[in-house]
Amino acid sequence: MKILSGKALVFGDNIDTDQIYPGRYIELTDHAEIAEHAMEGVDPHFVEKVRSGDIVVGGKNFGCGSSREHAVICLKNSNIGGIIAKSFARIFYRNCINLGLPAIEVKNLEISEGESISIDLDKGKVFVGSREYAFAPLPEYVLEIIRVDGIFNYYAKNNGVK
Amino acid sequence: MHALEKMLARASGRDVVETGEIVRANIDLVEVNDLYLQVVKSYWDLNGKKVWDPDKVTFVFDHYAPCPSMKTADNHKIMRKFCSEQGIEKLFDVGDGICHQVLVEEGLVKPGNIIVETDSHTTTLGAFGAFGTGVGSTDMAMILLEGKLWFKVPEIIKVEINGKLRSNVMAKDVILHIIGKLGQDAAVYKAIEFTGSTVRDMEIDERMVLCNMCVEMGAKATYIQPDQKTLRFLKDHGAVDFTIFETDEDFAYAQSYSFDVSELVPQVARPHSVDNVDDLASVAGEKIDQVFIGTCTGGRLNDISTAAKILENKQVAQGTRFIVIPASKSILKQSVERGYFQTLMESGAVFATPGCGPCLGVHQGVIASGESCASTSSRNFPGRMGSPKGNIFIVSPATASATAIAGKLASAPCQEEG
Numbered sequence A: 001m002k003i004l005s006g007k008a009l010v011f012g013d014n015i016d017t018d019q020i021y022p023g024r025y026i027e028l029t030d031h032a033e034i035a036e037h038a039m040e041g042v043d044p045h046f047v048e049k050v051r052s053g054d055i056v057v058g059g060k061n062f063g064c065g066s067s068r069e070h071a072v073i074c075l076k077n078s079n080i081g082g083i084i085a086k087s088f089a090r091i092f093y094r095n096c097i098n099l100g101l102p103a104i105e106v107k108n109l110e111i112s113e114g115e116s117i118s119i120d121l122d123k124g125k126v127f128v129g130s131r132e133y134a135f136a137p138l139p140e141y142v143l144e145i146i147r148v149d150g151i152f153n154y155y156a157k158n159n160g161v162k
Numbered sequence B: 001m002h003a004l005e006k007m008l009a010r011a012s013g014r015d016v017v018e019t020g021e022i023v024r025a026n027i028d029l030v031e032v033n034d035l036y037l038q039v040v041k042s043y044w045d046l047n048g049k050k051v052w053d054p055d056k057v058t059f060v061f062d063h064y065a066p067c068p069s070m071k072t073a074d075n076h077k078i079m080r081k082f083c084s085e086q087g088i089e090k091l092f093d094v095g096d097g098i099c100h101q102v103l104v105e106e107g108l109v110k111p112g113n114i115i116v117e118t119d120s121h122t123t124t125l126g127a128f129g130a131f132g133t134g135v136g137s138t139d140m141a142m143i144l145l146e147g148k149l150w151f152k153v154p155e156i157i158k159v160e161i162n163g164k165l166r167s168n169v170m171a172k173d174v175i176l177h178i179i180g181k182l183g184q185d186a187a188v189y190k191a192i193e194f195t196g197s198t199v200r201d202m203e204i205d206e207r208m209v210l211c212n213m214c215v216e217m218g219a220k221a222t223y224i225q226p227d228q229k230t231l232r233f234l235k236d237h238g239a240v241d242f243t244i245f246e247t248d249e250d251f252a253y254a255q256s257y258s259f260d261v262s263e264l265v266p267q268v269a270r271p272h273s274v275d276n277v278d279d280l281a282s283v284a285g286e287k288i289d290q291v292f293i294g295t296c297t298g299g300r301l302n303d304i305s306t307a308a309k310i311l312e313n314k315q316v317a318q319g320t321r322f323i324v325i326p327a328s329k330s331i332l333k334q335s336v337e338r339g340y341f342q343t344l345m346e347s348g349a350v351f352a353t354p355g356c357g358p359c360l361g362v363h364q365g366v367i368a369s370g371e372s373c374a375s376t377s378s379r380n381f382p383g384r385m386g387s388p389k390g391n392i393f394i395v396s397p398a399t400a401s402a403t404a405i406a407g408k409l410a411s412a413p414c415q416e417e418g
Ligand code: SF4
Pocket: B063, B098, B099, B119, B121, B295, B296, B297, B355, B356, B357, B359, B360, B377, B378
């Protein structure tokens, strides 16, 4: 699988889904429109800053709170490469994998806003400048979902759906 | 094995399951709420034609009830059409109430069942000995197709709560206290079981509050071993045909905690996180612009009767808005019949349609920048109820009622019960 690399956009602990995607926009269903409100509750300038391939870095319990998949749809459609956090909330994590957005747990990552970062999903390694961090590689089933860019393609591939 | 593990084993056609392993479980009941038209869209994207079992599928219109915008009205319309095309008869429309409450009242929640909803507070259903958990739209679309979902068998935490609560100290105070002590990420990927004399003494409404708020510690599911009270409740609501599982004596919990709540005083979660908990006294006197009694954690009959008792012959403070929203139509009906609404109306409360109300900041009491709200809901994240510059204090219905009278954070008198 390709190596993900981009610039780090760094957030703190317990970033909840209301901050990632405020409740007042849940009525939206168009994914491009949804992406216009990514991270609005914590950083109203996120959508201006984010570039394709950037990596969102969170602290503990990233994505806690509601089950809204909009919180992943908005990030996925901001074209970020993936998310690294010290830990993820359960539903958010499942939603990431289902939509094919890599979500990696690294407990001891040290990084500042804007630093370049790359992730080798197959090897379970993260590189920041000369620093290197290991993470438990994702299970093969999960990696396969990410490789085909989400459960929809995975399901189609395995069930002959067009 | 734990009772929760036995449920997962049954649902996945196995004799035994072990912590950490992945099982594919048959789902007994699902619920889709009105926030997630995405479920229907994802189902179509997956080329879905006919849901696996329309009798096991429910839709509840609770978050936008009634609709605050044209877009939400359109979403409702498409979902109604979907239900009618798919033969889904259990559509609970605007005004019926909040999903977690409605399913319980309809007798659809049963011990031993695996119940999945598109809502994180599905953990509430552990109060009935069910495995209830929340998922996103894609997972739900997959269940609609196949009736199955994969789960990792969670580690289980035991929380024992003992002691007789003082008057006007409620389940909300207990669970806030526990979340404050254990922290917001204490149970991520794990399940929580409650035991102890306090839990046994609690009525079902209050047990549901404990289980509801466990998702604020990241819990995947909760459990309270069904007892006579549970059985009576289930019978009253027409729930039949279920199996009650029991945990083996040699089961090893991942962690165990014990709390004595006999001295507990009213608690508050201060802005802007649910584990920012302290005694209410620490913020008493803080001016409050809006008081809200309602939601899937604070809008049940017990909550409204508590409010009516405290507000009887009292007036809401000038300059404070007091909004009361029952969690379901049935609670609304009983509140009217028992005179609680009359009492609250005379004291200056305003009411809205049974449903989520302003809990997630879309209608019926959104707060402005700089305003403070005392709420019986479950979350006080920035922007949850409107402006990210608003403040939400999470309190019990008793505290909310005393606060409405004072116009500032205040607790109702709490004494040791004789
Ligand atoms: S009342 Fe609040 S917490 Fe409960 S389901 Fe509705 S929005 Fe969610």
